[in-house]
Amino acid sequence: MSPSEFKVLVVDDDKNIRRMLQLAxxxxxxxxxxxxxxxxxxxxxxxxxxxxxxxxxxxxxxTGIELFKRLKGLGRELPVIFMSGHASLTEAAQTVQLGAFxxxxxxxxxxxLLITAQRCLERELMQKRxxxxxxxxxxLSLNLQFTSPQMRKIQDELAKVAATDATILINGExxxxxxxxAHEIVSRGKRKDRDFIRVNCASIPESLFESEFxxxxxxxxxxxxxxxxxxxxxxxLGTLFLDEIGDLSISSQAKILRALQNQEIQKVGSEKILKxxxxxxxxxxxxxREAMQAGRFxxxxxxxxxxxxxxxxxLRECADDIDFLIAYFLKEFSLKHGLPIxxxxxxxxxxxxxxxxxxxxxxxxxxxxxxxxxxGPQLTTEDLPDFILSRASSSLQSNSPTSLRSFREHSxxxxxxxxxxxxxxxxxxxxxxxxxxxSFLHKKxxxxxxxxxxxxx
Ligand SMILES: Nc1ncnc2c1ncn2[C@@H]1O[C@H](COP(=O)(O)OP(=O)(O)OP(=O)(O)O)[C@@H](O)[C@H]1O
Ligand SMILES: [Mg+2]
Numbered sequence: 001m002s003p004s005e006f007k008v009l010v011v012d013d014d015k016n017i018r019r020m021l022q023l024a025x026x027x028x029x030x031x032x033x034x035x036x037x038x039x040x041x042x043x044x045x046x047x048x049x050x051x052x053x054x055x056x057x058x059x060x061x062x063t064g065i066e067l068f069k070r071l072k073g074l075g076r077e078l079p080v081i082f083m084s085g086h087a088s089l090t091e092a093a094q095t096v097q098l099g100a101f102x103x104x105x106x107x108x109x110x111x112x113l114l115i116t117a118q119r120c121l122e123r124e125l126m127q128k129r130x131x132x133x134x135x136x137x138x139x140l141s142l143n144l145q146f147t148s149p150q151m152r153k154i155q156d157e158l159a160k161v162a163a164t165d166a167t168i169l170i171n172g173e174x175x176x177x178x179x180x181x182a183h184e185i186v187s188r189g190k191r192k193d194r195d196f197i198r199v200n201c202a203s204i205p206e207s208l209f210e211s212e213f214x215x216x217x218x219x220x221x222x223x224x225x226x227x228x229x230x231x232x233x234x235x236x237l238g239t240l241f242l243d244e245i246g247d248l249s250i251s252s253q254a255k256i257l258r259a260l261q262n263q264e265i266q267k268v269g270s271e272k273i274l275k276x277x278x279x280x281x282x283x284x285x286x287x288x289r290e291a292m293q294a295g296r297f298x299x300x301x302x303x304x305x306x307x308x309x310x311x312x313x314x315l316r317e318c319a320d321d322i323d324f325l326i327a328y329f330l331k332e333f334s335l336k337h338g339l340p341i342x343x344x345x346x347x348x349x350x351x352x353x354x355x356x357x358x359x360x361x362x363x364x365x366x367x368x369x370x371x372x373x374x375x376g377p378q379l380t381t382e383d384l385p386d387f388i389l390s391r392a393s394s395s396l397q398s399n400s401p402t403s404l405r406s407f408r409e410h411s412x413x414x415x416x417x418x419x420x421x422x423x424x425x426x427x428x429x430x431x432x433x434x435x436x437x438x439s440f441l442h443k444k445x446x447x448x449x450x451x452x453x454x455x456x457x
Contacts, residue, residue: 003029006121007049010034011041011067012056012083017106021054024110025117038062038070045076052120054113057084057091065091068098073226079120083108142177142184144328148318154181154310161308162188167260169245169305170283172312175362178283181312182241191279194238199231202247209252211268214259220269232265232276239279245305246286246297257301280305315357315364322353325361329368339372344379351384354392413448416441420455 008030010021018034025032033048035041038061045053053071055064062070068080082095085106092103101120104112146152161168162185170178179198186196204212211221215230231240248256259265264275282305291297315322326344334341357363367385375383416434423429431438444450 001118001122001125003118004031006051007031007033008117009041009045009050009053009078011036011038011053011059011064013037013060014056017056020110021113024113028114030117038064038067041067042070042074045071045078046074049076050078051124052117053078053080054117055080055082057082057095058086065095065098068095068100069226079124081113081116081120142181145324146318146321147324148313148320150313150318151321154312157308157310158184158188161185161310163190165189165191165279167280167305167307168282169288169307169309170281170312171288171309172283172285173314173360174285175360176312176314177361178285178312179241179243181310182243182281182283185281186239186279189279191238195235196239196241197231197235198241198243200243201252202244204252206249206252210255213256214265214267216268217270220267224269230265230267232259232278233274235278236276237278239281242280242282244284245282246284246288246291250296250298253298253301257298257304260301260304315360319353322357322364323349325364326352326368329365330372333369333372337372340377342372342375342377342379344371345381348379348381348384351381351388351392355388356391409448412444413450416444416448417450417454420450421457425452425456 003025008025010018010025010032011034012018012021013036015036018036022032022034033044033050035044038059041053041055055067057064059067064080064082064084071077077099079101080095080099081102081104082092082100083104083106084091095103101123102116104116142155142158146155158181168182168185170181172178182198183196186192199213210216211224211228211230213230213232215228215233216224218224218227242256259276260280263277264273266273288297288302288306292299292302326349330344331341333339352364352367359366367388370385371379371383381389416430419430419433420427423433427441428438431441434441436444
């Protein structure tokens, strides 16, 4: 990371301090712009983009905090280091709550600023790398060669719905990839370059619901210190992903429904009706039909959302995919951590296949990442976590008698059908040949649900 790649905006009303900070930063190699007031800073920052800003808390015209908020409101959010000569703890805490990177108390040495600036930019870079990595993983993840019919079906449906603007409801247990699927649907459609706003419906308090979803006007209630765009407005022309929709309260459901039906919203404290063009994708791990019957989910909202329903299978249902997902994540995480790709023993694979994976793909992914980091060069059962060994071995044991029993049942049935065929359906003769009682044969025929059509041709 070289300072010459970064632009810094320094805002202070004291000319000497501006000059001193400019020299320190420029000597290090940074590009520096200066502003002596909040108004000047706003003007410069709306025309140019910066990687970092250093704000004095008390400017002549507005406070540094106000400046930070206004820039955020203009979509010019950037990492900020605040400084103050008369720092109060409350102010320092307030800036950090607002998302400031750090707070420096004047007087501070130029070195202190340089170290803080470097740490801040490194963090930004790291966050960007993580975001890029996640995006890369997300893009890849539904193009994979799934073998189970259930995941193949999802891939087919995905191809069909992606080009449309249809509202989609995604069901599936936790960790099955509902969010991954939502991203994938959008990334293949015409709104891919527009905003994708994800809302976790479970985390929004009832009292803030309208302000969060529809926005508010400045001064419309205590605490509404500035105008705020709600999720619908933010997602205008893009996509609104309503995650955990099953957790929305009944009264919030009514409000969402109205917005969806009319494609329009009204901000809290405003008379105006705003038209919005938003594609909706919703997801839940809850059974909405059951919630509807229990009166916890509105039927009209359910039908509105479930124009297309996609249900992600649990990993238990598509055991066929486990081997391939393990191989995929082994490769993926070895690359991520710069380690050689490991082999895995058949025995260890057998255990992993038998484990019920309550946390689905997320859990499998975590287990494999751990194996990549902590396991030996050839992964064996020794490397597997205890919880997998114990759950899987109990299911391995209970599985064998059942499968042996089902194997016997299957072959018993086949034997009876063949005998009946040979004797043209004569039950007495078949019972004699099978060396069993006639009544017992009848019982078996009922038990196996053998139909006459199967042996009379
Ligand atoms: N098809 C896939 N390919 C690769 N990774 C996947 C896939 N599906 C899910 N994952 C991984 O599993 C994890 C969980 O996925 P996601 O967050 O989409 O699940 P979810 O169904 O939304 O879970 P929850 O209900 O807990 O929110 C993610 O880290 C993701 O990387
Ligand atoms: Mg999720």
